[in-house]
Amino acid sequence: xxxxxxxxxxxxxxxxxxxxxxxxxxxxxxxxxxxxxxxxxxxxxxxxxxxxxxxxxxxxxxxxxxxxxxxxxxxxxxxxxxxxxxxxxxxxxxxxxxxxxxxxxxxxxxxxxxxxxxxxxxxxxxxxxxxxxxxxxxxxxxxxxxxxxxxxxxxxxxxxxxxxxxxxxxxxxxxxxxxxxxxxxxxxxxxxxxxxxxxxxxxxxxxxxxxxxxxxxxxxxxxxxxxxxxxxxxxxxxxxxxxxxxxxxxxxxxxxxxxxxxxxxxxxxxxxxxxxxxxxxxxxxxxxxxxxxxxxxxxxxxxxxxxxxxxxxxxxxxxxxxxxxxxxxxxxxxxxxxxxxxxxx
Amino acid sequence: xxxxxxxxxxxxxxxxxxxxxxxxxxxxxxxxxxxxxxxxxxxxxxxxxxxxxxxxxxxxxxxxxxxxxxxxxxxxxxxxxxxxxxxxxxxxxxxxxxxxxxxxxxxxxxxxxxxxxxxxxxxxxxxxxxxxxxxxxxxxxxxxxxxxxxxxxxxxxxxxxxxxxxxxxxxxxxxxxxxxxxxxxxxxxxxxxxxxxxxxxxxxxxxxxxxxxxxxxxxxxxxxxxxxxxxxxxxxxxxxxxxxxxxxxxxxxxxxxxxxxxxxxxxxxxxxxxxxxxxxxxxxxxxxxxxxxxxxxxxxxxxxxxxxxxxxxxxxxxxxxxxxxxxxxxxxxxxxxxxxxxxxxxxxxxxxxxxxxxxxxxxxxxxxxxxxxxxxxxxxxxxxxxxxxxxxxxxxxxxxxxxxxxxxxxxxxxxxxxxxxxxxxxxxxxxxxxxxxxxxxxxxxxxxxxxxxxxxxxxxxxxxxxxxxxxxxxxxxxxxxxxxxxxxxxxxxxxxxxxxxxxxxxxxxxxxxxxx
Numbered sequence: 001x002x003x004x005x006x007x008x009x010x011x012x013x014x015x016x017x018x019x020x021x022x023x024x025x026x027x028x029x030x031x032x033x034x035x036x037x038x039x040x041x042x043x044x045x046x047x048x049x050x051x052x053x054x055x056x057x058x059x060x061x062x063x064x065x066x067x068x069x070x071x072x073x074x075x076x077x078x079x080x081x082x083x084x085x086x087x088x089x090x091x092x093x094x095x096x097x098x099x100x101x102x103x104x105x106x107x108x109x110x111x112x113x114x115x116x117x118x119x120x121x122x123x124x125x126x127x128x129x130x131x132x133x134x135x136x137x138x139x140x141x142x143x144x145x146x147x148x149x150x151x152x153x154x155x156x157x158x159x160x161x162x163x164x165x166x167x168x169x170x171x172x173x174x175x176x177x178x179x180x181x182x183x184x185x186x187x188x189x190x191x192x193x194x195x196x197x198x199x200x201x202x203x204x205x206x207x208x209x210x211x212x213x214x215x216x217x218x219x220x221x222x223x224x225x226x227x228x229x230x231x232x233x234x235x236x237x238x239x240x241x242x243x244x245x246x247x248x249x250x251x252x253x254x255x256x257x258x259x260x261x262x263x264x265x266x267x268x269x270x271x272x273x274x275x276x277x278x279x280x281x282x283x284x285x286x287x288x289x290x291x292x293x294x295x296x297x298x299x300x301x302x303x304x305x306x307x308x309x310x311x312x313x314x315x316x317x318x319x320x321x322x323x324x325x326x327x328x329x330x331x332x333x334x335x336x337x338x339x340x341x342x343x344x345x
Numbered sequence: 346x347x348x349x350x351x352x353x354x355x356x357x358x359x360x361x362x363x364x365x366x367x368x369x370x371x372x373x374x375x376x377x378x379x380x381x382x383x384x385x386x387x388x389x390x391x392x393x394x395x396x397x398x399x400x401x402x403x404x405x406x407x408x409x410x411x412x413x414x415x416x417x418x419x420x421x422x423x424x425x426x427x428x429x430x431x432x433x434x435x436x437x438x439x440x441x442x443x444x445x446x447x448x449x450x451x452x453x454x455x456x457x458x459x460x461x462x463x464x465x466x467x468x469x470x471x472x473x474x475x476x477x478x479x480x481x482x483x484x485x486x487x488x489x490x491x492x493x494x495x496x497x498x499x500x501x502x503x504x505x506x507x508x509x510x511x512x513x514x515x516x517x518x519x520x521x522x523x524x525x526x527x528x529x530x531x532x533x534x535x536x537x538x539x540x541x542x543x544x545x546x547x548x549x550x551x552x553x554x555x556x557x558x559x560x561x562x563x564x565x566x567x568x569x570x571x572x573x574x575x576x577x578x579x580x581x582x583x584x585x586x587x588x589x590x591x592x593x594x595x596x597x598x599x600x601x602x603x604x605x606x607x608x609x610x611x612x613x614x615x616x617x618x619x620x621x622x623x624x625x626x627x628x629x630x631x632x633x634x635x636x637x638x639x640x641x642x643x644x645x646x647x648x649x650x651x652x653x654x655x656x657x658x659x660x661x662x663x664x665x666x667x668x669x670x671x672x673x674x675x676x677x678x679x680x681x682x683x684x685x686x687x688x689x690x691x692x693x694x695x696x697x698x699x700x701x702x703x704x705x706x707x708x709x710x711x712x713x714x715x716x717x718x719x720x721x722x723x724x725x726x727x728x729x730x731x732x733x734x735x736x737x738x739x740x741x742x743x744x745x746x747x748x749x750x751x752x753x754x755x756x757x758x759x760x761x762x763x764x765x766x767x768x769x770x771x772x773x774x775x776x777x778x779x780x781x782x783x784x785x786x787x788x789x790x791x792x793x794x795x796x797x798x799x800x801x802x803x804x805x806x807x808x809x810x811x812x813x814x815x816x817x818x819x820x821x822x823x824x825x826x827x828x829x830x831x832x833x834x835x836x837x838x839x840x841x842x843x844x845x846x847x848x849x850x851x852x853x854x855x856x857x858x859x860x861x
Binding site: 062063066067069070071072073074075076077078079080081082083084085117118119120125128184187188191192195198199200201202203286287288289291295302 | 384387390391393395396398467468469473520536537538539540562563564565566568569570572573575576577578708710711737738739740741743744746747756757758759780781
């Protein structure tokens with residue numbers, strides 16, 4: 001699968017002394033380097049993921065035409081006649097490599113093809129799914145960051161204090177609760193008993209609250225833990241003590257030294273967690289009937305809707321690359337120290 | 346800020362949130378202002394009538410030429426009357442005058458014939474199996490010419506795949522691009538696969554629906570659907586699992602509408618199989634099943650234990666006089682011994698050195714099927730039959746039928762998707778067998794009876810022929826009935842008047858009213 005490296009890059013081609021700064025602004029140089037490397041990675045991912053996906057679908061047991069017909073006609077009404085008509089219509093008798101070349105050709109011309117089950121354009125269907133998943137993930141992430149980092153920062157202010165211990169309990173409880181169970185508990189509480197939020201569904205603004213909260217609760221505990229540990233460590237560091245000693249006010253020390261240095265660790269960590277979030281989305285989407293990417297992928301696999309599987313897997317893989325790129329860029333922005341191997345020597 | 350202050354602030358914020366929440370809950374705007382919210386398990390995968398799962402006839406957006414009431418009796422639909430020539434080869438369906446499509450154009454015989462011609466060309470639909478010679482428009486009626494008499498044709502014209510759509514529904518390649526029907530509701534907005542909004546059609550000729558807007562939301566998990574019903578987020582909720590339904594019943598806050606469907610859960614048996622070909626073995630399998638226990642414990646509904654293939658909701662086919670299928674393990678053992686099976690050293694039955702070991706295929710889309718399969722497995726084990734249960738995709742059943750590898754299959758079958766069960770039965774028990782019917786089995790007397798019914802000639806003998814069909818299926822057991830089906834819908838106290846259609850053709854939402 002794709003590499004999930006999020007640490008700052010330590011490899012660079014520029015020589016010491018001939019710093020990129022002479023010809024280019026250092027920040028722009030880093031950005032260009034990151035983007036170039038990631039673009040290369042993205043192209044590799046596209047080829048690898050689509051080939052692997054195609055191979056896996058072909059090797060799954062069962063007759064593809066029958067599975068597609070079950071998706072089209074409904075599980076009670078699939079018959080040999082409908083499967084035969086699907087086979088003829090979609091050219092499933094063609095050799096597999098020819099079908100794969102067809103798809104790859106379409107991809108080069110940015111055409112993802114049509115769904116084998118619904119007949120609609122994959123790009124159109126996927127657009128809606130991707131937007132829904134991203135919206136859900138973004139709201140969950142913002143919620144988790146707000147709650148998690150605030151709790152972590154407050155806990156780090158007094159290590160061993162009540163809030164610190166409460167945070168530890170919060171982390172253990174939320175990590176021990178699977179999202180599915182947590183989602184049910186939240187629905188029971190806020191929809192059935194209090195009646196303030198819709199239980200499931202999509203289309204109204206209120207619908208996003210519970211699924212996003214389900215994802216955010218689990219993440220917030222982790223963020224609180226990481227923020228707390230990093231911050232407690234940084235507060236003990238020499239440079240923070242020095243800043244204190246030289247007479248900076250505690251607020252300035254916090255803003256200039258503690259927050260920024262915590263950011264470096266936290267951004268890298270958030271990058272990894274976003275991927276976990278997108279995985280968790282599958283379960284939560286199914287519970288809350290949220291029409292996202294995970295939901296689409298599960299259905300597509302079930303029906304052997306090959307163009308849809310490939311496009312959904314590609315979207316997920318490219319999302320990973322995009323996230324890593326964002327993390328690299330954000331880390332570079334927060335911590336602009338040069339990342340040359342030579343500079344360390 | 347001190348910790349004390351922060352704690353107070355936090356607690357106040359939470360309290361405030363809860364209070365606003367409760368206030369919002371208590372201040373519901375009048376019910377009639379909102380659309381009726383329907384929640385079900387099915388998703389809309391396609392607009393094409395042959396693959397749309399009947400959504401647009403259930404939501405009363407599109408009409409078929411022929412309609413049916415809740416008893417399955419045919420009623421005028423888009424056609425106000427129909428007749429057949431003396432030789433039974435030519436049918437005429439006269440259209441209701443003044444009917445309008447939702448785009449404002451008149452419903453013409455040409456438009457209806459065009460829709461039917463497209464439907465007839467789709468594989469796997471009932472109309473495709475009818476011996477049609479040609480469908481054309483003659484004046485204000487649709488004429489259907491046949492190559493041989495086919496009495497149940499009007500019932501086929503009530504199937505959802507024969508819905509009549511306006512010419513503006515079709516794209517250039519005759520594919521459906523939007524749904525423009527002629528029913529009391531028109532499509533407002535569709536977001537595939539999970540969302541459909543419809544609104545009352547102002548120019549509808551019949552009685553105006555009391556509820557002017559309806560939204561349908563597909564929700565995949567039955568727990569989520571039950572919770573939506575309990576939290577008053579849905580007004581009509583379909584597809585309840587037995588446990589949730591029991592919980593909602595016990596809570597007593599919501600109404601439950603229920604109807605027995607002409608649907609049976611059954612075991613398809615490969616009668617061409619060396620072990621299952623003997624009718625004594627099939628009878629033994631049937632006697633091994635404790636249907637009442639399965640219905641009580643697993644379906645939570647004792648009355649759904651099948652005593653014959655046809656449920657009482659198919660009154661023409663259900664025979665009160667038929668000898669009921671019962672649970673009798675000792676009789677089953679006797680029959681197996683007569684067929685030459687004796688217990689081996691490990692307790693598994695053996696004949697000529699071969700063990701009685703078979704595979705049952707089923708699928709999880711209907712959640713009760715896998716649990717019923719394991720109950721059957723346990724009962725057969727008591728007799729010394731090793732049953733391997735494979736839970737996969739429903740399409741493995743027709744695929745296994747085609748390549749001959751299928752041994753046993755558990756599924757549910759609706760005998761009245763076409764209001765006349767004869768259409769489905771003639772297909773399922775055709776001499777060559779059928780995907781969701783007999784396999785490696787046929788009976789000339791049964792074929793003769795079904796053919797006589799289909800030709801529509803000796804109408805006086807129809808009841809006798811149906812009784813004969815029932816009797817043959819009951820004694821020969823090409824499929825072994827397991828349970829019948831009850832469809833339930835949870836209804837919120839905001840609405841009243843829901844009558845479930847056992848034929849699952851329509852949700853009859855236009856008959857609903859807001860409770861005063």
